[in-house]
Amino acid sequence: MEILLGIRDALFLILSFDPELYGIITLSVAVSGVAVGTAAVVGVPLGTLIALHPFPGRRVVETLLYTFMGLPPVVAGLVIFLLLSRAGPLGFLDLLFTPAAMVLAQVVLALPIITGLTMVAVSTEHVRVRETAMTLGAGPGQVFWTVMREARRGIAGAVTAGLGRVMAEVGAVMLVGGNIAGHTRVMTTAIVLETQRGNFRLAIALGTILLVLAFIANLLLHRLQGGAR
């Protein structure tokens, strides 16, 4: 019953155009979007590069990547917190408890996932794709691009997994963002707060909105992936 009422409240909340709620939604989307975008820009070429070019120590790199794919968010948050805290090596940047710190923490979480899954996606077929492109006269850069293009479904899956990781994440953003109302409060930290306050209906309503946002984001990624084939 509580869940159904929560879903109804979610609808009311969306239609109420409450500025605070929309502020939280906007910040959530912006932080997760920038984090996944950054992780994808770095992770997709990096994963492709690792898959295409064997180098000494590649196994170690792969194992490390797989390990960091399961990095507990609070640990990532703690490390970023210590780096950005006043006494930390990056304290001079004064980023702690800002959306930028939250983005940084989420990049740390999404990057190994996107890099690792891209590597797997590219590894599957890359020899055939690379050699076909080479026999047709593609240069090294064109081969690289072709391999990425051919693995685009797998890469879109990697980005989707990265997005899922950051959108659902709460521990790291809570630690480095501080859940400050109107400044660093995002959907997940707001849900935790409302649950602690005993506002379960509001928490479920926020959770429902978060799910809808995740659905829309995945839908867009699926479209980018190249349609329904």
Add this chain to the structure above:
Amino acid sequence: MNVFELEGVTRAYDSRPVLAVEGLEIREGLRYAVMGPSGAGKTTLLRLLNLLERPDSGQVRAFGRDPWCLGRTERLALRRRMTMVFQRPHLFEGTVEENVAYGLMVRGVPWPRRRERVRAALARVGLEDMARAHVGGLSGGEAQRAALARAMVLDPEVLLLDEPTANLDPANVSLIERAVLELNEERGTTVIMVTHNVFQAKRLALRALFLHRGTLIEEGPAAEVFSSPRSPLTRDFIEGRMVY
């Protein structure tokens, strides 16, 4: 003029020797059949010619130059003078037309000219009505013909074919053989085709090579190799007595 010259070439995979060729010259404008049982080193020879692999020792000269002494750009320029079709070709995600246009696109050929050449190449292999078809829906024969069109559209000086008609029905075999023959006769393209099929080699080749366990046993005019082979191994293979 020779398009390829091989001298003291050896190649091994994981220290297992797969090819050793003392000397071989491939002459411009001819059609070669590369024959031999499985594991004879036929595909490795083709890969060395297409510069996909580097010999462990010796020299493979292409168009008079040692590609492995050249910079990347010059080696790419050499590779662009030839192309290869694999036994099980990989077609890129997309339409037949996009696949056939790929090699022209990487060479920077402008779209109107590209389209015109793609259409002509598809017509050569009887796929003109399937330009917009997605490659996922092609039969084995159609996919092989699309791969051949993708190679032929480049108007290469050398066409390397690795068992292009294996597992295809007679109609597709005939279509592919005709297209290859036309390309050689009309454009003077050197054709080097790996085949298990002695009858196909007899139909197409002007010269024949026979490899056995990584060694070049003999090379010569096809008519001679088929009628009076110098090696008993070649004779056994041609007469179907070689079990492999």
